[in-house]
Amino acid sequence: MSLSQQLDKINNKTYKVGIIGLGYVGLPLMWTFHKKEMPVIGFDLDPHKVDCITSGTPYIKHLGEEMMGILSKSDRCEATTDFNRMDEADALLMCVPTPLNHHREPDMTYVEKTTETVSEHLREGQLVILESTTYPGTTEDLIIPILEKGSGLKAGKDFYVAYSPEREDPGNPDFNTSKIPKVVGGHGNDALTLACALYDTAIVQTVPVSDTKTAEAVKLTENIFRSVNIAMVNELKVIYHAMGIDVHEVLDAAGTKPFGFMKFTPGPGLGGHCIPIDPFYLTWKAREVEQPTRFIELAGEINTNMPRYVIRRTLEALNHHKKALNGSSVLLIGLAYKPNVDDDRESPTYKLMELYEEMGADVSYYDPYVPVIRPSREYPHYAGIKSVEWNEETIRSFDAVVIATNHDEINYRELASWSDCIVDTRNAMKNASQDSNKVFKA
Ligand SMILES: NC(=O)c1ccc[n+]([C@@H]2O[C@H](COP(=O)([O-])OP(=O)(O)OC[C@H]3O[C@@H](n4cnc5c(N)ncnc54)[C@H](O)[C@@H]3O)[C@@H](O)[C@H]2O)c1
Incomplete structure (x- = not known):
């Protein structure tokens, strides 16, 4: 399917959004696309979360019961632990944890495992977007090689890859996922165009940047800014x-x-x-x-x-x-x-x-x-x-x-x-x- 056909699918709202990892980031993202009438399918290893979405039971308190009730009854929304169904999605958005290991170094095991699973099911024309917070270079140096090796397909030619950091602020009454501008970096222009078109359906503004590593650096910069400023006021607190x-x-x-x-x-x-x-x-x-x-x-x-x-x-x-x-x-x-x-x-x-x-x-x-x-x-x-x-x-x-x-x-x-x-x-x-x-x- 050509790029313009993919874009048509997005405009017609027949483009299916797959979300991998249904936690604090993935669940509101699923809701955001669903609200804008896009078909969504969520994947998680955790059967409890999948059961909750299917039955309409809240598992993140601040997101509330109403949202879960609507998702559970919708024929445009599904959640599953069956990763064989990944090929049903046109886009796969990865929202899995990126913690530190015991040496306080990046623990990329969740991202690596998820990417390996995606690579086993990847089909031509799919768009893969990493949303997890990570170091600059992850998409190009880690994600794309795993996807290409596992699928035998070529990024930029057979499938599309982008990075778009999640800026969700759980519990913030003024800003939910749909109201927070989305920074997007693509592996090539087509991936950028497709990813921006997808987010444009549901999110107030997309902010395209030159490449994936710039988008990765944006997210880290925002959080380093917070960490440094919080440290400064903490120090001032003690002095004052x-x-x-x-x-x-x-x-x-x-x-x-x-x-x-x-x-x-x-x-x-x-x-x-x-x-x-x-x-x-x-x-x-x-x-x-x-x-x-x-x-x-x-x-x-x-x-x-x-x-x-x-x-x-x-x-x-x-x-x-x-x-x-x-x-x-x-x-x-x-x-x-x-x-x-x-x-x-x-x-x-x-x-x-x-x-x-x-x-x-x-x-x-x-x-x-x-x-x-x-x-x-x-x-x-x-x-x-x-x-x-x-x-x-x-x-x-x-x-x-x-x-x-x-x-x-x-x-x-x-x-x-x-x-x-x-x-x-x-x-x-x-x-x-x-x-x-x-x-x-x-
Ligand atoms: N929580 C936030 O406020 C926030 C805000 C911005 C960015 N982020 C970033 O978003 C990413 C996700 O964070 P989160 O808070 O949503 O994490 P979370 O722990 O709430 O959710 C992650 C989900 O991924 C699932 N998962 C793990 N491995 C999987 C796999 N291989 N396949 C399928 N599902 C898998 C887990 O079961 C879990 O449900 C992290 O990189 C985080 O830094 C988080």
């Missing part, structure tokens, strides 16, 4: 605290400048599947070209040390009440890494739990979004632990309460009346209590 200045008041006031300043907020450390990880995809790759990555390393160092600063402030807070951390009971509020989502990947709350336990504290957590801790690779020993209940008797029973994540639905006024020792890493208590004998900013 020593000077008796409230960093939040400074940042709120600085944020009124209409140009040349962008407000970032300090916290207990970095969390989530992106900011703590993605910068190190570039440090790893930069070694190949013998370039130092000092900003990235320094930001990583400052952000990684933040949980230790929170511990120090907890020691000071308990000391104020003539108590030691050793033997105290500590309640951590918020296991998710950011407000109003259920994503606890790389959450600094886990690091805090470990550090408090090392100091002899007895630790519990409260999070309405994470009622039970799911098994994870990094913290398998916490799996199965349940959130405490939110009531006066329970909250009063803790020697210290540490706000790690400021979910909106937490009643901070109740907290102020129930606890005498609150360590606040998010400025969540600002409207609930100004009592400096009770609230200790960290």
Whole structure:
């Protein structure tokens, strides 16, 4: 099928979009294309996610029940674990994890395995797009060789390849997938034209760039920008605290400048599947070209040390009440890494739990979004632990309460009346209590 026939199919909305990996990125992407009347087929190794889509059961809390209900009833949407059906799709969009391994280097096993599977089913004319965050050069040096070897087809001639980073911000009420401009790099002009035409059906704007490695670098640049700026405000927080200045008041006031300043907020450390990880995809790759990555390393160092600063402030807070951390009971509020989502990947709350336990504290957590801790690779020993209940008797029973994540639905006024020792890493208590004998900013 020629390029113009493929474009016609997109315009006629008969072009089938295959999405591989139905997690925080893949599921909203599936929904976005579905809403614009494109036929979609989702693939995942995890039968639970596939069953949930088929039955209309939500598995990502902030995405809600309505969306799952619509997807499950639609005759334009299917989810399957049967990878033999990949040839049904006109495009295959890969949205699989890209974590770090134990040496803090890119772990490309998910991307490699997925690409190998795609290569076994690849047919002429298909468009393959990698959406996972990765280092510059992945598409050209890793993806295309695997696809060509497994299929016997030639990229740019027999099939199309592009890279388009996902910029999804789960739980952000102002920006969902369809409203976030999509950067696209193609392996050749035809791939770029086809990929842009596809995203144009469902996404507010496409931003074509010269090639796939530029698109890969765009995503890393965005997340390094965040990591460096978060590190800067975290450092300022510690300095200003020593000077008796409230960093939040400074940042709120600085944020009124209409140009040349962008407000970032300090916290207990970095969390989530992106900011703590993605910068190190570039440090790893930069070694190949013998370039130092000092900003990235320094930001990583400052952000990684933040949980230790929170511990120090907890020691000071308990000391104020003539108590030691050793033997105290500590309640951590918020296991998710950011407000109003259920994503606890790389959450600094886990690091805090470990550090408090090392100091002899007895630790519990409260999070309405994470009622039970799911098994994870990094913290398998916490799996199965349940959130405490939110009531006066329970909250009063803790020697210290540490706000790690400021979910909106937490009643901070109740907290102020129930606890005498609150360590606040998010400025969540600002409207609930100004009592400096009770609230200790960290
Ligand atoms: N979560 C975010 O906010 C976000 C934002 C922007 C970019 N990203 C990037 O998007 C990518 C995906 O992240 P995510 O948060 O959606 O991950 P996720 O863990 O939520 O989802 C990934 C899904 O891929 C599935 N999977 C793994 N290997 C597979 C395979 N071989 N075949 C089929 N399915 C497979 C998993 O079962 C899982 O359901 C990552 O590169 C991430 O860095 C994530």
